[in-house]
Amino acid sequence: MSQTNRNNSEELTRLVDEYYQLLFRYAFRLSGDRADAEDLTQQTYLIAQKKLTQLRDARSARSWLCTILRNLFLKKVTRKTEPVSLGGSIEIASDPTEMPELTSEELQSALDDLPEDFRIPLLMFYFEEQSYKEISNALAIPLGTVMSRLARARAFLQERFSSLREETTPVHT
Incomplete structure (x- = not known):
């Protein structure tokens, strides 16, 4: 050798x-x-x-x-013929610091529900630790689109995790 x-x-x-x-x-x-x-x-x-x-x-x-x-x-991955929008219908949870403990399966389920156009920039940001500009260049999309998709993906996940928290919070009577 x-x-x-x-x-x-x-x-x-x-x-x-x-x-x-x-x-x-x-x-x-x-x-x-x-x-x-x-x-x-x-x-x-x-x-x-x-x-x-x-x-x-x-x-x-x-x-x-x-x-x-x-x-x-x-x-x-095959591209879907119609893009899915996460606009408008998602509101950011009132207190993002109160996040429930999540299992890997719950996190994956939430990520699976994110359309690919939102999931990929989110994972590039958190797993690859790429900047907005690097994501923009890699995906050949405008910087503003990257920022918008990341914001919508985060809002979607916050909403999803907020509803999980509500389901697991015991009700006091």
């Missing part, structure tokens, strides 16, 4: 050790399915192995891997 191949193999092993859990959680949040998340994560590392020379700065590995994963997901 050549020194370059050995170095690439060691670097890929390091990337798997460091980012596998994050990428799997991100893939699961995008797809909502454990098997799809496993496939997306494995495909991400296969592409990363082939293109490892493109990663010039190890500090950008997280973003690079998340971008590969997101692009794989977007290629896999």
